[in-house]
Amino acid sequence: MSTRTEIGSLGEFGLIRHLTKQIELKNESSIKGVGDDAAVLSYPEKQILVTTDLLLEGIHFDLTYVPLKHLGYKSAVVNFSDVYAMNGQPKQITVSLGISKRFSVEDLDEFYSGLKLACEIYGVDMVGGDTSASLTGLTISITCIGEGDKEKITYRSGAKDTDIVCVSGDLGAAFMGLQLLEREKRLFKDEKEFTPDFGGKEYLLERQLKPEARKDVIEALANAGIQPTSMIDVSDGLSSELLHLSRESNVGFRIYEERIPIDFQTASMAEQFNMNLITAAMNGGEDYELLFTVPLAQHDAVSQLKGIKVIGRVTRPDLGNYLVGRDGGEVELQAQGWNSLS
Amino acid sequence: MSTRTEIGSLGEFGLIRHLTKQIELKNESSIKGVGDDAAVLSYPEKQILVTTDLLLEGIHFDLTYVPLKHLGYKSAVVNFSDVYAMNGQPKQITVSLGISKRFSVEDLDEFYSGLKLACEIYGVDMVGGDTSASLTGLTISITCIGEGDKEKITYRSGAKDTDIVCVSGDLGAAFMGLQLLEREKRLFKDEKEFTPDFGGKEYLLERQLKPEARKDVIEALANAGIQPTSMIDVSDGLSSELLHLSRESNVGFRIYEERIPIDFQTASMAEQFNMNLITAAMNGGEDYELLFTVPLAQHDAVSQLKGIKVIGRVTRPDLGNYLVGRDGGEVELQAQGWNSLS
Numbered sequence: 001m002s003t004r005t006e007i008g009s010l011g012e013f014g015l016i017r018h019l020t021k022q023i024e025l026k027n028e029s030s031i032k033g034v035g036d037d038a039a040v041l042s043y044p045e046k047q048i049l050v051t052t053d054l055l056l057e058g059i060h061f062d063l064t065y066v067p068l069k070h071l072g073y074k075s076a077v078v079n080f081s082d083v084y085a086m087n088g089q090p091k092q093i094t095v096s097l098g099i100s101k102r103f104s105v106e107d108l109d110e111f112y113s114g115l116k117l118a119c120e121i122y123g124v125d126m127v128g129g130d131t132s133a134s135l136t137g138l139t140i141s142i143t144c145i146g147e148g149d150k151e152k153i154t155y156r157s158g159a160k161d162t163d164i165v166c167v168s169g170d171l172g173a174a175f176m177g178l179q180l181l182e183r184e185k186r187l188f189k190d191e192k193e194f195t196p197d198f199g200g201k202e203y204l205l206e207r208q209l210k211p212e213a214r215k216d217v218i219e220a221l222a223n224a225g226i227q228p229t230s231m232i233d234v235s236d237g238l239s240s241e242l243l244h245l246s247r248e249s250n251v252g253f254r255i256y257e258e259r260i261p262i263d264f265q266t267a268s269m270a271e272q273f274n275m276n277l278i279t280a281a282m283n284g285g286e287d288y289e290l291l292f293t294v295p296l297a298q299h300d301a302v303s304q305l306k307g308i309k310v311i312g313r314v315t316r317p318d319l320g321n322y323l324v325g326r327d328g329g330e331v332e333l334q335a336q337g338w339n340s341l342s
Numbered sequence: 343m344s345t346r347t348e349i350g351s352l353g354e355f356g357l358i359r360h361l362t363k364q365i366e367l368k369n370e371s372s373i374k375g376v377g378d379d380a381a382v383l384s385y386p387e388k389q390i391l392v393t394t395d396l397l398l399e400g401i402h403f404d405l406t407y408v409p410l411k412h413l414g415y416k417s418a419v420v421n422f423s424d425v426y427a428m429n430g431q432p433k434q435i436t437v438s439l440g441i442s443k444r445f446s447v448e449d450l451d452e453f454y455s456g457l458k459l460a461c462e463i464y465g466v467d468m469v470g471g472d473t474s475a476s477l478t479g480l481t482i483s484i485t486c487i488g489e490g491d492k493e494k495i496t497y498r499s500g501a502k503d504t505d506i507v508c509v510s511g512d513l514g515a516a517f518m519g520l521q522l523l524e525r526e527k528r529l530f531k532d533e534k535e536f537t538p539d540f541g542g543k544e545y546l547l548e549r550q551l552k553p554e555a556r557k558d559v560i561e562a563l564a565n566a567g568i569q570p571t572s573m574i575d576v577s578d579g580l581s582s583e584l585l586h587l588s589r590e591s592n593v594g595f596r597i598y599e600e601r602i603p604i605d606f607q608t609a610s611m612a613e614q615f616n617m618n619l620i621t622a623a624m625n626g627g628e629d630y631e632l633l634f635t636v637p638l639a640q641h642d643a644v645s646q647l648k649g650i651k652v653i654g655r656v657t658r659p660d661l662g663n664y665l666v667g668r669d670g671g672e673v674e675l676q677a678q679g680w681n682s683l684s
Contacts, residue, residue, distance in 0.1 A: 013586075037393060037427040038428045040495060047382050047383065048382070051380035052483070054472045058477045059477060082380050097396070098398050098481070129394060130394055133398075134398050134401060136478060
């Protein structure tokens with residue numbers, strides 16, 4: 001039997017103390033963490049990166065099939081991903097939660113165990129936050145602070161029309177994982193227990209439920225002496241991110257369909273769902289891979305890196321943004337990415 | 343006739359561009375603002391302060407009587423207050439919003455006009471954020487980054503048992519403003535227009551709807567060469583904040599009832615409502631005044647500062663935390679402050 005401790009029994013300050021009691025600061029830049037009006041940090045030699053994400057129940061996650069521990073892990077990781085996308089290293093997070101009466105202290109312990117695991121793996125300190133009641137559902141707001149060297153921080157605006165375009169990992173799997181979970185949710189909607197069989201689809205679920213940020217890619221690029229000219233993480237889908245780079249760098253893109261990296265499970269699932277595989281890979285979202293440009297001269301060096309694929313080239317802006325099909329036909333890129341506001 | 347533009351018509355990125363298009367960065371520490379994966383800051387010579395607040399409709403604010411412009415202003419100011427409470431200066435904010443379909447682009451323009459006004463007055467740059475749909479209501483998450491000199495940053499933990507206790511401004515007015523607004527809301531609940539007459543109560547409403555952070559107090563202390571030994575801002579009520587200082591500094595407090603600063607309108611309203619005035623002043627919350635301790639030797643210097651009142655003294659921890667009444671009777675301080683989780 002699992003116990004249930006009501007959050008009200010601890011009170012706001014008691015709850016914060018309970019959730020943060022065993023947190024130790026590991027980074028030199030973390031001077032003072034939870035427990036004062038503000039956290040205190042010190043970055044005398046680096047530039048500081050700040051990114052924030054708001055995650056709302058029913059919009060960004062569905063607790064029918066997302067375990068709270070995974071949600072905590074993912075909430076942290078999506079912020080780390082934004083810092084890596086600047087060619088930086090995440091170092092601190094603050095975590096604000098709005099919690100309805102539906103949640104118990106044990107639920108929050110689960111969520112925090114995921115957060116803490118992510119912080120441990122990525123070397124990040126939890127330094128502050130805010131906890132409040134909410135009328136309905138769970139609200140999660142995380143701000144991540146990171147560091148980067150001034151001359152290495154990579155903006156969206158640096159792509160040149162002689163560069164090549166690279167992406168890490170593979171695309172569309174997180175989207176397929178979501179489709180799979182949504183289908184099973186519909187099938188199980190009259191059942192009490194949500195215990196579908198996901199055999200052979202583990203990769204898709206992992207990509208959706210417990211994504212990783214590409215710390216390893218940033219390290220591999222640094223070790224190979226490759227400095228990307230522009231970079232962004234793939235959160236809303238490849239097409240949408242390419243259009244951001246296009247806009248900020250004032251360039252165009254030619255992306256080759258046959259070069260888009262797609263996992264076998266993604267392809268197999270798309271077939272089962274009778275979905276267009278390339279559309280899923282281009283617009284799926286939540287991949288948290290890194291999309292970046294490097295000078296053409298670094299083509300060979302970047303091609304040798306494990307898990308990095310050259311998928312196209314940068315062009316002059318007047319040439320537009322196109323996906324070149326296997327038959328040579330060209331389709332203009334459109335931001336069909338996930339848009340919670342439409 | 344006012345126009346109403348649906349948020350969905352702009353899309354997520356269009357909305358962000360619309361809301362942030364005229365933002366200019368003014369602070370030297372702001373390198374890159376809105377428009378990349380993360381903001382870029384630089385603080386080579388200062389320590390960095392980070393604080394965050396989550397504000398939820400129906401819990402922290404009621405749009406029946408809170409104008410969106412005021413809400414934007416207050417949302418920013420409550421974060422600035424936390425930075426001043428560390429004896430620092432706020433320099434940047436990130437703003438995340440969760441928005442239900444009830445809100446139009448014009449509503450958000452109003453909210454942002456308040457945010458921008460606060461940023462202008464306090465010299466703060468808006469450097470990032472996140473915008474998302476929400477199922478119900480308005481969710482506001484603001485993170486504020488500030489700076490402080492290492493040797494001047496003031497923690498909750500530095501009070502000594504020979505210090506004296508000071509507070510700025512006056513207490514309980516914001517709480518009385520809230521009571522007043524809630525009463526009028528009940529009276530007007532069957533009316534279409536909320537237009538009560540608040541003549542003679544303007545100060546209470548201003549304290550509730552458009553509070554200020556005590557930048558001026560931090561400057562006055564610096565100009566007078568006074569370095570507080572501990573400090574906190576009064577957001578949850580004086581009693582609650584004193585208990586935080588007591589816990590973190592391992593000291594006790596004797597606070598003198600007759601020294602508690604209370605405005606005439608607050609006292610008059612308490613009488614009308616038949617409420618205990620001292621309870622309101624001690625536990626009211628949302629005053630955003632600064633509560634701090636200074637060495638006894640600085641009694642005369644601090645007493646000469648306009649709008650600062652010495653309200654008690656620090657003691658050994660075993661002497662506890664007490665309010666000393668006008669008749670000499672002592673009542674133990676309790677954190678009856680606003681607690682959204684109970």
